[in-house]
Amino acid sequence: MKRSCLSDWIAVALTACALAGPASAEPDAAKLFADNCAECHGADRLGRLGPALLPENLGRLTGARAAAVIADGRAATQMPGFAGKLGSDDIAALATYIASPLPSVPAWGPVEIEASRVVYAFAPELDRPRFDADPMNLFVVVEAGDHHATILDGDRFEPLTRFQTRFALHGGPKFTPDGRYVFFMSRDGWVSKYDLWTLTMLSEVRAGINARNIAISRDGKHIAVANYLPHTLVMLSTDDLKVEKVFEAEDRKGNSSRVSAVYQAPTRNSFIAALKDVPEIWEIATDPNAPPVYSGFVHSHEKGMIEALASSQGLFALRRIEVPEPLDDFFFDPPYRNLIGSAREGRAIVVNLTVGRDIKQLDLPSLPHLGSGISWTLNGRPVMATPLLKEGKISVLDLQDWSLIKVIDTPGPGYFMRSHENTPYAWADSMMSAKKDTLSIIDKRTLEVVRSVTPEPGKTAAHVEFDRDGRHALVSIWDDRGALVVYDAATFVEVKRIPMSRPSGKYNVWNKITFSDGTSH
Incomplete structure (x- = not known):
């Protein structure tokens, strides 16, 4: 396989490949797919040069969204629009077909x-x-807008x-x-x-x-x-x-x-x-x-x-x-003796990995995002904080007895929370709310919000990551014409703005390989 195949694979997201001919009153979606789409996406829909077209892989790109891509094409790729060649019934049939699960696990x-x-x-x-x-x-920056990655000099x-x-x-x-x-x-x-x-x-x-x-x-x-x-x-x-x-x-x-x-x-x-x-x-x-x-x-x-x-x-x-029930979305304490996993909504279970069993059940309403939790030492005791996905709040827990220390109010539900061992501040977004453009900066010593920043009004600001020394905080503007915004981590002043295509995440080499307390693992 030549290197150019990688580019071809990326460029095709939901191509109808060579669909042609008049739409029938009752289109045969399976035949349409087999005759025209299998060359790119595989007869089994598992992907070939183009990605797999299965509901698990498409995520939210189903229904009307999938139909729009087939009809209008996809920006920043070679995916053309077929509204002039396909009837609306054919487009709708294909969108429904790729959203249907396979009859058995391949x-x-x-x-x-x-x-x-x-x-x-x-x-x-x-x-x-x-x-x-x-x-x-x-920094390795993932740009989801056009499926690229940027390697960024962090100095x-x-x-x-x-x-x-x-x-x-x-x-x-x-x-x-x-x-x-x-x-x-x-x-x-x-x-x-x-x-x-x-x-x-x-x-x-x-x-x-x-x-x-x-x-x-x-x-x-x-x-x-x-x-x-x-x-x-x-x-x-x-x-x-x-x-x-x-x-x-x-x-x-x-x-x-x-x-x-x-x-x-x-x-x-x-x-x-x-x-x-x-379980x-x-x-x-x-x-x-x-x-x-x-x-x-x-x-x-x-x-x-x-x-x-x-x-x-x-x-x-x-x-x-x-464990008592299936667990998901883990947070590990720094020594990796215990993990906390989400059970059903409003409940989390602590599992001690040394003895190999659950040791505590916690009431954590509003769906905590444990995988985005961070830890630090507060008054000599290890603590962790996790944003909540259904409320504008952050729960702070004592990692010794698992008690709730405080609930911090934020402008709205968020997804990511980040810090660094060399800064006294933690940054949390509110990207799941109307205040998606605002980040809250929390003093880890007092557990109070001390500042808010809005990188670009009206556009989602999320996923903070610090540089190696914790001197700068990098924030993503999640937009196809977005940017990476660099802040001074001590003064909260913007230092630089780098245009990027929906930079969904950025990952610092040092912080990741040293398992920094302030970043996800």
């Missing part, structure tokens, strides 16, 4: 994954990057390069411990390896059909891919993206589940996986010399006892931790 195992692997270049042996910027203070705030990515990157890029390589993942399950020292795309592989996120092991040798479709957790080698192991996501009783997320637990030399549909958490060892683990602790409230079930040891040994 096969996508080691054979299919390996067959998709593409190598574009090989990384040379280098002692240092081929540029003079600090490699530990680079000068100047782009080093900009390149196309796969369609709809998802879950945040991840870095090897030395900061040289970054891995992207698309909603279609494509994992891409990029060399930050040479600014070169090296290789790609499709590890799933609909994927949620990736994580890299502490030693930087393994990648875990969490898949909704099929129900798998895939282990890849970071060296060449070859398959190392595929876990079928099933609980002890054989019930299948989507894998909603996977995380690195650095102090434990393991991955932690969240299962969407069954289990998985811990997978990433140390080849790991001692024996347990397949889980079955906590029987009726019998009042805990049974330890022995399992294997070493690399990828699986430990099952049973």
Whole structure:
């Protein structure tokens, strides 16, 4: 496969390819798709040069939105509009067809994954990057508006390069411990390896059909891919993206589940996986010399006892931790002894990873976004804060006894919260509300909002990330003609504004590889 195929893949989002001819009164959507769209998107709708056309992969791009793309085309891509060639009934039929689920979970195992692997270049042996910027203070900026990424010098705030990515990157890029390589993942399950020292795309592989996120092991040798479709957790080698192991996501009783997320637990030399549909958490060892683990602790409230079930040891040994109900959206305390997971709305469960069972249930109404939680030390005690998705509030919890310390009011419901160990302030957005353009700056010492900033009135401001030293805060304006706005983190004065196409997220190398307390992991 030539490198140009990557550009073709990105350029086509929802193409009708070569649809022609008069629309029938009752269009046969399956035939329309097979005759005209399969060449780009695959006869099975799993994607080819174009992305997969499945409801799980399209997200909110369904119904009228999908029909509009087919009719009018897609900006910043090669997707043309077909309103002049297709009748409205044909367009509506195609939009309905791609929004329908497949009749069964398709096969996508080691054979299919390996067959998709593409190598574009090989990384040379280098002692240092081929540029003079600090490699530990680079930002990787995902521009969702036109499916590009920008590598930004975090000292000068100047782009080093900009390149196309796969369609709809998802879950945040991840870095090897030395900061040289970054891995992207698309909603279609494509994992891409990029060399930050040479600014070169090296290789790609499709590890799933609909994927949620990736994580890299502490030693930087393994990648875990969490898949909704099929129900798998895939282990890849970071060296060449070859398959190392595929876990079928099933609980002890054989019930299948989507894998909603996977995380690195650095102090434990393991991955932690969240299962969407069954009451289990998985811990997978990433140390080849790991001692024996347990397949889980079955906590029987009726019998009042805990049974330890022995399992294997070493690399990828699986430990099952049973919980009262399925958990999602994890937050880990800094030592990675405990995690908090969202259960049903208004309730969260604390799981102690050392003993392997739930130890506390918390009332957290208004749907906390735990995955965006941050931690710091307040009056000598570790605390965490999490925004709420249904109210303009932030909950602050004591991480020793899990008590609620304070609820901080914000202008409206938000999604992201960020800080840095070298700043006394935390920044939170209100992007889920009418005040989507306003960020609240909270003093971590007093738990009071001390300032609000509005980068651009009327446009969504979100996803703050700090530079390596915590001296600057970078804010995204989520618009196709958006920008990255750089603020002085001490004075809150705007320093620079860099035009970008919907910069949905930006990720600082140093903060990510050191697991800064103020950023998501």
